[in-house]
Amino acid sequence: MQVKTRHTPSFGVARVILAPGEAVQAADDAMIASSFGFTEVPAARGGARGHGRSGPSVFTAPAKGGWIDLAPAGPGDVYPLEFTGRSGWCVAKHAVLARPSSVRVDAGWTGLQTLFGSDAGFLEHYSGTGPLVLACAGPVDQLNLEPGELITVRPAFLLAYPDTQQVRLRAVDPSGPQSIRTGEGLALDFAGPGMILVQARKSRN
Template sequence: MLAPGEAVQADYSALLATSFGVLVDQRRGGGRSKGRPTVFTAPAEGGWVDVAPALPGEVYALDLDGTAGWCVARGVGLAVASTLRVDPSWPNFHTLFGAEHGFLEHVSGVGTMVLAVCGALDVATLEPGEAITVDPASVLAYSDGTQCRLRAVSQSGPQSVRTGEGLMLDIAGPGRLLTQTRTPRAMAGWLAR
């Protein structure tokens, strides 16, 4: 649902329908190519945009109130309010990924980001000092304030900070961690059968 004049970014290929009068601006957002957002703006009376993920699973509305941000896996944002800032070069990622862009991006501001969950959503609330280890492919998002460490599964195997392949992510509280029960890579292979 969009308030009068409110804008949201979404991948055009995820679009199912909009209410009459919603402006679809492909030039501002990037056009019809997959992964490049299109901007949808509600008319004076407001409106709605209906989008759906490519893979089966849940959707989750992550509401940000401006007090803290979230680290979100690349590619899971189904729709992003225009009031949110998405930053793949967030300075705190330098300790995690070095100079490279990794498999996460930082989201901050006030608004809603709708996440496409592959499979079912699992939410873990971590108390101070409580830690969990997770495969990066299962991570949807975690809140600011958590402590993170990236480590190799095996020193001899292939590793990539861009995709998370061959790595594990240790996350310690306080904070919240959102994970998905399936991975997009595995689901795409299964659906291709």
């Protein structure tokens, strides 16, 4: 699977190029167009992860391979996050536009259980190889942390960080409203060395 982007960073489109018989998972309403011969297997009923969203479909290339164009529901950037297999990534739930079969979702990953407890938080853990395509509310910034450097990121702007990164979740105001599911009222403290991906506009979710 290869990804080429265009119309970035304001109205990003990801062209996903697939080998013969290769598949990619994406929301059915994210598809703009494709080369002829793709097959689509829709999500099971009730599989959508949020209100007003289509569930993920699996698009499979024909015998000659082909391409499919995917775009987020609103304006913003698209960003192929390359997985090398050496480590996983913690990724904002709202951010995944398309996923190859070679990148898997690790439900119940212990690092997120440490962060969120038994609740389902605003992050998911992914591992494997290949490009995971992210949908971003604004242009993507890469924040590089020096050893010992500390930064704070609000969840609505967070896209992803390597699972080797030191991180702490805390309440902005312990007496105020907080939500593990959306990140409302919470902040993430990161310690360097490391690298964090953020979006330059607040998530619409």
